[in-house]
Amino acid sequence: MTLKYSLKTALKGIQVNKSRASLTILGIVIGVTAIMLVMALGEGAHQLILGQIQGLGSKTIFIAPGRQPTGPSDFAQVFSDALKERDLALLERKTNVPNATRVLPIVFGGETILYGSETHRATIFGSSEPIAAVFDVSPAEGVFFTDDDVRGRAEVAVIGSKVKKELFGDSDAVGEKVKIKGRNFKVIGVLSPKGQASLFDFDDAAFIPYTAAQQYIFGIKYFHRFVVEADSEDAVPQTVLDIEATLRESHNITGTQKNDFFMETQTDMIERLGVVTNVLTLFLGSVAAISLIVGGIGIMNIMLVSVTERTREIGLRKAVGATNKDILYQFLLEAMALTATGGAIGIALGAVLSFITAIVLSNVIAMEWKFTFPISAALLGVGVSAAVGLVFGLYPARQASRKSPIEALRYE
Amino acid sequence: MPTTERKKEMYNENINTAYPLILVRGLTKTYVNEDIETPALRDASFSVEAGEFAAIMGPSGSGKSTLLHLLGFLDRHTSGEYRFDGKTIDDYSPDEIARLRNKKMGFVFQAFNLLPRTTVLENVKLPLLYSGTKEKEWDGLARAAIESVGLSHRIMHESSQLSGGEKQRVAIARALVNDPLIIFADEPTGNLDTRSGMAVIEILQWLNNEGRTIVLITHETELAECAKRIIIMRDGKIESDSPVGNRRKAADHFSK
Numbered sequence: 134m135t136l137k138y139s140l141k142t143a144l145k146g147i148q149v150n151k152s153r154a155s156l157t158i159l160g161i162v163i164g165v166t167a168i169m170l171v172m173a174l175g176e177g178a179h180q181l182i183l184g185q186i187q188g189l190g191s192k193t194i195f196i197a198p199g200r201q202p203t204g205p206s207d208f209a210q211v212f213s214d215a216l217k218e219r220d221l222a223l224l225e226r227k228t229n230v231p232n233a234t235r236v237l238p239i240v241f242g243g244e245t246i247l248y249g250s251e252t253h254r255a256t257i258f259g260s261s262e263p264i265a266a267v268f269d270v271s272p273a274e275g276v277f278f279t280d281d282d283v284r285g286r287a288e289v290a291v292i293g294s295k296v297k298k299e300l301f302g303d304s305d306a307v308g309e310k311v312k313i314k315g316r317n318f319k320v321i322g323v324l325s326p327k328g329q330a331s332l333f334d335f336d337d338a339a340f341i342p343y344t345a346a347q348q349y350i351f352g353i354k355y356f357h358r359f360v361v362e363a364d365s366e367d368a369v370p371q372t373v374l375d376i377e378a379t380l381r382e383s384h385n386i387t388g389t390q391k392n393d394f395f396m397e398t399q400t401d402m403i404e405r406l407g408v409v410t411n412v413l414t415l416f417l418g419s420v421a422a423i424s425l426i427v428g429g430i431g432i433m434n435i436m437l438v439s440v441t442e443r444t445r446e447i448g449l450r451k452a453v454g455a456t457n458k459d460i461l462y463q464f465l466l467e468a469m470a471l472t473a474t475g476g477a478i479g480i481a482l483g484a485v486l487s488f489i490t491a492i493v494l495s496n497v498i499a500m501e502w503k504f505t506f507p508i509s510a511a512l513l514g515v516g517v518s519a520a521v522g523l524v525f526g527l528y529p530a531r532q533a534s535r536k537s538p539i540e541a542l543r544y545e
Numbered sequence: 546m547p548t549t550e551r552k553k554e555m556y557n558e559n560i561n562t563a564y565p566l567i568l569v570r571g572l573t574k575t576y577v578n579e580d581i582e583t584p585a586l587r588d589a590s591f592s593v594e595a596g597e598f599a600a601i602m603g604p605s606g607s608g609k610s611t612l613l614h615l616l617g618f619l620d621r622h623t624s625g626e627y628r629f630d631g632k633t634i635d636d637y638s639p640d641e642i643a644r645l646r647n648k649k650m651g652f653v654f655q656a657f658n659l660l661p662r663t664t665v666l667e668n669v670k671l672p673l674l675y676s677g678t679k680e681k682e683w684d685g686l687a688r689a690a691i692e693s694v695g696l697s698h699r700i701m702h703e704s705s706q707l708s709g710g711e712k713q714r715v716a717i718a719r720a721l722v723n724d725p726l727i728i729f730a731d732e733p734t735g736n737l738d739t740r741s742g743m744a745v746i747e748i749l750q751w752l753n754n755e756g757r758t759i760v761l762i763t764h765e766t767e768l769a770e771c772a773k774r775i776i777i778m779r780d781g782k783i784e785s786d787s788p789v790g791n792r793r794k795a796a797d798h799f800s801k
C-alpha cells in the first residue's frame with residue numbers, strides 16, 4: 134500500500150472516533166506542553182543569567198579567598214582572610230601582572246543606612262575609584278569618590294538610586310549625612326539607575342572608600358574580593374596565570390600545595406551556568422517525559438480497544454489482500470498520527486504558555502525575561518511523541534496484524 | 546467495462562490447465578478449542594473447473610463456510626489435499642497468499658462487510674490499495690466495477706445510506722475490481738429479501754456467463770438452481786454433487 138493511502142487510512146481511523154481520539158492524546162499533549170514549558174523557561178533563565186554575567190565584562194577576573202566552592206553547601210572557605218593589602222600592591226605592580234589595567238579591592242556586606250528617621254538596608258561596597266568604570270556605574274548627581282578619599286579614609290558615600298529614593302524620597306541627597314554602623318558618611322553622589330543588569334543590584338547599594346569600609350564598618354584588614362581587569366579579552370588566560378603566580382608567591386604556596394584563593398572569569402561562569410541550567414532542564418525535562426510515557430500507555434490502551442472493535446475490518450482487509458505488514462503499518466501509523474497530533478498541539482500550547490509566562494515573569498521580577506521559542510524542544514517534542522506512538526503502538530498493531538481473516542467472515 | 550467483455554478463453558490462458566481450478570481430495574478440517582475437537586469438514590473430495598458455477602447447499606452448521614474458508618486460503622485444513630490453480634497453501638508464503646486473494650479471488654459475505662462512513666467508491670477501491678496497481682488507474686477500475694453492478698448513481702453515497710441489496714452489490718463490485726478468476730460468495734442473499742436476493746444472483750449468473758468461476762453458498766433451493774451444479778453438505782460431509790438439470794434464469798429485474 135502506498136504511504137499516502139496508509140496515512141489516509143490511519144487518519145480516517147482516527148476521525149471515526151474523534152472525541153475518544155482527543156481524550157486519548159491528552160496525555161501526550163500535556164507531556165509535550167510540559168517539556169516545551171520547561172525547556173523554554175530553562176532557556177529564558179539561562180539567557181537572563183547569561184546577560185548578567187556578560188554585564189560583568191569579558192575582561193574581568195574575580196579573585197576570591199578560599200577554595201572554589203564545589204557544591205552549594207561548600208561555603209566554609211568563602212570568608213577566609215587570604216587576600217591582604219600586600220597582595221593588592223603586588224597585583225598592581227606591572228612587572229607581576231603586566232596585562233592588568235585595573236586592580237580593584239572589594240569588601241562588601243549588607244548594612245543598615247540611616248537618614249533621620251528613615252532606615253534602609255543595602256549592600257555596602259568598599260572599593261577604590263575605578264570600580265565605577267569597571268562596573269559601568271556613574272553618578273547622576275554629585276561625584277564619585279577619588280583615590281585621595283581612599284588614601285584619606287574619607288567617610289563619604291555614593292549611593293544607588295534605590296537607596297536614595299528609600300531614604301530621601303524626592304529631596305536632595307548630595308551633601309546630606311547618613312549613618313552607617315554609627316559613623317556619619319557624607320553623601321557625595323547618587324548613581325543613575327541601572328536596573329538589575331548584572332549579578333549585583335547596584336541601585337540598591339552604597340559605594341564607599343575601602344579603607345573606610347574596612348576600618349569603620351567591617352572591622353577587618355583583608356579583602357573579600359579582588360577584581361582585575363585585563364587589557365583585552367585575549368589577555369585574560371595569561372593574566373589569570375600571572376595573578377596565580379603572584380599570589381602563590383605572596384602567600385608562600387609552593388609545589389603541589391593548593392591555592393588559598395580562586396579565580397573566576399566570565400568564561401568560567403558561563404561554563405558553570407551552562408552546566409547548572411543543563412542539569413536543571415534535563416531533570417525537569419525527564420519529569421515531563423514521564424507524563425509522556427503515561428500518555429503512551431493511554432494510547433496503547435485505546436489502540437488495543439480499537440483493534441478489538443475493528444476485528445471485522447481487519448479480517449476484511451486481509452480477505453481482499455492486505456498482508457500482515459499492511460495491517461501492522463496501518464495501526465502503527467494510526468498510533469503515530471495520534472501521538473504526533475498530540476505533540477503538535479502540545480508544542481503550540483507550550484509555546485503560548487511560555488510566551489505568557491515570559492510576559493508575567495518580566496513584570497513580576499521587573500527584569501527583561503526574553504521569550505525564545507525553543508526550536509530544539511519543539512523538534513524533541515515531535516520526535517519523542519512520534520517515538521511514543523511507535524513504541525506503544527507496536528504491540529496493538531502486532532495484535533491486529535496477527536488476527537485471522539476468517540473472523541471477518543463469521544457473522545455476529 | 547473490462548470485466549464484462551472478457552471471454553472464457555482468456556481465463557483459460559491464465560491458469561494451469563493440468564489441474565482443475567479447484568481440486569479437493571479427502572479434505573478435513575477439525576477445529577480445536579480448549580481441547581474440544583469440532584470436526585467441521587470430513588473427507589470432502591470434488592473439483593471445480595474454470596468457468597463453472599457451483600452452489601453449495603446444506604443446513605446450518607454443515608460445514609459450508611468452513612469449506613469456503615479453506616477454498617479461499619483464509620484458513621488451513623487439518624488433513625487431505627487442496628489445490629487452487631494447481632498449488633497448495635504450503636506452496637505459498639503468507640504474503641503470496643495475500644497477493645493471491647487480492648488478484649485471483651473475490652469474496653462476498655453474508656454481512657456485506659463494507660467499511661462504515663466510507664463511500665461506495667472508496668469501498669470498491671479497497672482491494673486496489675493492496676494490489677500494486679498504479680493509483681491513477683484506481684478510479685477508473687472502481688467506477689467500471691460499480692457500473693457493472695448497476696450502482697453508478699450511488700457512487701458517492703456512504704455505505705450506511707444504501708439498502709441491503711445495494712450493499713451486497715457494492716460488495717460484489719469490490720470482489721470484481723481486481724478482475725479475479727473466481728468469486729466465493731458465502732450466503733450473499735442471507736440478509737436480503739427475495740427480490741434483492743434475486744438481483745444479486747442474477748449478477749453472479751451474468752458474471753459466470755462472462756467466463757468467471759463462481760462458488761456460491763446458499764440454503765435456498767430456488768437460488769441454488771440458478772447455478773450449473775449443486776453440492777449438498779450434511780454434518781461436514783458431501784452428501785451429493787450433481788449438475789442442475791433444469792437451470793433457472795434469475796428474474797429479469799436487473800438487466801436493462
Ligand SMILES: Nc1ncnc2c1ncn2[C@@H]1O[C@H](COP(=O)(O)OP(=O)(O)O)[C@@H](O)[C@H]1O
Pocket residue numbers: 576577578583584585603604605606607608609610611612
Ligand atoms: N472457529 C471455530 N471454532 C470451533 N468450531 C467452529 C468454528 N467455526 C465453525 N465451527 C463449527 O464447525 C461447524 C461448521 O460450521 P460452518 O462451516 O460455519 O457451517 P455452515 O456455514 O454450514 O453453517 C459448526 O458446528 C460450527 O459450530
Ligand SMILES: [Mg+2]
Pocket residue numbers: 609610611
Ligand atoms: Mg456459514
